[in-house]
Amino acid sequence: MGQDDIAQSQHYLSSDDRDGFYRTLFNRRDVRSEFLSTPVPDEVLARVLYAAHHAPSVGFMQPWDFTVIKSHAVKQKVHVAFQKANAEAAEQFVDERQAKYKQLKLAGIVDAPINLCITCDRERSGKVVLGRTHMPEMDLYSTVCAVQNLWLAARAEGLGVGWVSIIETDDLKQALGISGQIVPIAYLCIGYVDHFRAQPELASKGWRQRMSLHELVHSEQWGQEMDAELAAGIAQQADFPDAYKE
Numbered sequence: 175m176g177q178d179d180i181a182q183s184q185h186y187l188s189s190d191d192r193d194g195f196y197r198t199l200f201n202r203r204d205v206r207s208e209f210l211s212t213p214v215p216d217e218v219l220a221r222v223l224y225a226a227h228h229a230p231s232v233g234f235m236q237p238w239d240f241t242v243i244k245s246h247a248v249k250q251k252v253h254v255a256f257q258k259a260n261a262e263a264a265e266q267f268v269d270e271r272q273a274k275y276k277q278l279k280l281a282g283i284v285d286a287p288i289n290l291c292i293t294c295d296r297e298r299s300g301k302v303v304l305g306r307t308h309m310p311e312m313d314l315y316s317t318v319c320a321v322q323n324l325w326l327a328a329r330a331e332g333l334g335v336g337w338v339s340i341i342e343t344d345d346l347k348q349a350l351g352i353s354g355q356i357v358p359i360a361y362l363c364i365g366y367v368d369h370f371r372a373q374p375e376l377a378s379k380g381w382r383q384r385m386s387l388h389e390l391v392h393s394e395q396w397g398q399e400m401d402a403e404l405a406a407g408i409a410q411q412a413d414f415p416d417a418y419k420e
């Protein structure tokens with residue numbers, strides 16, 4: 175064991191630290207409507223970027239780049255691309271569902287003081303990457319891990335984050351000068367918020383509800399019911415997330 179490694183006897187978090195982690199996780203929200211114009215200090219932004227950069231990645235490839243957008247002009251270009259895509263997306267739904275879709279606010283691009291595009295460089299460490307030979311998409315998933323790290327760190331800092339995926343990839347690449355093998359993974363709106371909603375906005379607005387964990391956990395084979403002991407454990411912990419709601 176190296177000098178800085180963490181011994182088995184010391185690797186547990188204190189219960190306060192553990193509570194802080196779960197409080198962050200269960201109170202994270204996707205934010206579109208509640209952004210304040212309050213500037214985000216660069217030192218805070220730096221911390222959440224460090225958190226993102228410490229995500230796991232296949233072959234330690236670290237395929238991500240972080241493009242920080244503060245200028246209104248660039249945000250406006252992306253916003254126009256969003257509006258176009260959002261109008262197209264609305265056409266995928268009919269009747270009441272379409273009416274409901276049109277009432278949803280699905281991006282806070284121009285409201286949020288910071289926009290951030292997290293991209294994946296598919297050739298960051300050469301053509302052959304340890305761990306990616308049979309699943310070439312693992313670099314993309316690694317970049318998503320960076321997004322989630324950032325999302326949680328932002329919540330711990332009291333910052334809201336909203337992920338905007340209703341944009342044509344080519345429009346986003348054009349707006350941000352992204353070329354070649356670089357793939358935009360996440361376009362994020364970041365800022366302090368008036369409040370964090372208790373529930374996902376899509377749930378409270380009646381679009382879709384959280385599924386029961388019982389339906390989603392299986393034993394031994396995909397789709398098979400989980401074993402009775404685990405089912406009992408999951409039932410017993412049913413209030414676990416709510417215990418951390420602020």
Ligand SMILES: Cc1cc2nc3c(=O)[nH]c(=O)nc-3n(C[C@H](O)[C@H](O)[C@H](O)COP(=O)(O)O)c2cc1C
Binds near residue numbers: 204281374
């Ligand atoms: C990959 C991804 C793309 C998303 N794209 C959008 C989007 O374009 N617009 C939007 O309003 N929310 C978007 N969301 C946010 C989801 O709607 C949100 O995570 C979900 O409703 C659950 O809410 P919560 O994040 O507050 O728990 C996206 C989330 C993910 C993970």
